[in-house]
Amino acid sequence: MKSVQKIFVTMIYLMATSVVFSQNTNNLIPFASGLTSPVGITNAGDNRLFVVNQKGFIHIISSDGIVNPQPFLDIDDLVVYGGERGLLGMAFHPQYKTNGYFYVNYIEKGGSTQISRFMVSSVNPNLADPQSEKKLMIIAQPYSNHNGGDLCFGPDGYLYIGLNDGGSGGNPNNHSQNPKQLLGKMLRIDVDNGNPYSIPETNPFYGSSDVLPEIWASGLRNPWRFSFDKLTGDLWIADVGQNAVEEVNFQPASSKGGENYGWRCYEGNQTYNNSGCDPNASLTYPAYAYPQGPECSVTGGYVYRGSVSSPFYGKYFFTDYCSDRIWTLHKVGNNWIKEDFGRFAGNNFSAFGEDADGQLYVAGITSGKIFRISDQSTASIDIEKQSDIKISHVPFSQIIRLETENYDNTEIQICVFDINGTKHYEKSIWENNFEINTGKLSPGIYFLKVTMNNKSQIQKVLLGK
DSSP states (O other): OGGGOOOEEEEEOGGGSOEEEEOOGGGEEEEEOOOSSEEEEEOOSSSOEEEEETTTEEEEEOTTSOBOSSOSEEOGGGBOOBTTBSEEEEEEOTTHHHHOEEEEEEEBTTSOEEEEEEEEOSSOTTOEEEEEEEEEEEEOOSSSSOOOOOEEEOTTSOEEEEOOOOSSSSOTTOGGGOTTOOTTSEEEEBTTSSSSOBOOTTSTTTTOSSSOTTEEEBOOSOEEEEEEOTTTOOEEEEEOOSSSEEEEEEEOTTOOSOOBOOTTTEETTEEOOOTTOOOGGGOOOOSEEEEOSSOOOEEEEEEOOSOTTSTTTTOEEEEETTTOEEEEEEEETTEEEEEEEEEOOSOOEEEEEEOTTSOEEEEETTTTEEEEEOSSOOOEEEEOOOOSEEEEEOTTSSEEEEEEOOTTOOOEEEEEEETTOOEEEEEEEOSSEEEEEOTTSOSEEEEEEEEETTEEEEEEEEEEO
């Protein structure tokens, strides 16, 4: 019985030293190439991928990575392209297979955001009808930079639209906190009723005379890619920062909407401009925020819901446009755990995508390549002596002690997993010293991974009776 087991812990150094995970290009599998300015990837419920080209085209990629030379949609003549403007987003209607509707977000010739519906050709499923455009919304953009651009259908069947704050720097007109402005907001509309749409009665400001009823959430600067977890319905929003902080926001599926994510009062979790802001208690802070430096512009992704046996199942993928580093994020207890997936230079990752089976892809706007994310961890190992983390066993106990030189309160991530890769313990700490009680673990071989300053030390742990 567990209560009468005598458990001992033996720490065995792998290869007589510690190990550090390094970049491994095997984590990304080349899928397609030769694309120009890809900024979006989605699927229509079958084995094709649809890639949004910022210049005004949508291309189809077959299941074996072949790019159809004829665009699915060509609206180059409608789109203003350059900088952060262009064709920026695409979403298929949940009943696309029967109604043929899909929706796009682009910057039209006057410089405004245009939300429109198109239809697939009645005779060719690989072609859209460019004459079928039905305009739903047009939102004036006072400046040319950061235009948001993403849109997708939620599990409730409504269309969600992510809008930027209007551009320039510092949100000079404070659009994000203005309830009479659509800019700087997440919108939610019903495209199946009304002309050209209606407002869902469950919207948080439905019937309000003080807040525009399309608004689902506010306080956004430039939401560059948002997505719904296809299993739980949770909403993830990556919001590009101003000068200092990038952020990832999390809205649980149980939310009734109305969150205020803080911009321009806050940039991430740091004060930016508190003039005229609501009390702090009314704001929703990011699930995760990271400082700019080598990183400068977050690109949001998806929660991986492909193979349930994958070590990435249930983890949210995101990246940074400037550093080309990809991370995962997931919650353990009350703590958000970030893990490094790798850095893949030369791509400028602009978008993630999900196929009908839940496998994930990522697009490089500079490289013109689409990669599939490996559903297995294949991180390579470099041998490197570590002096800032000491791991030891407290004699005659079930305690493993960590001692560090963490005098500046750097985040330290701790993970214990078995030989099959299954995780049994995770925690983030900021202390110099910490103790782990292994008493609840079954006898067997485990690995203890401690990450600090982007380096991961791993040691083998043998638990027995």
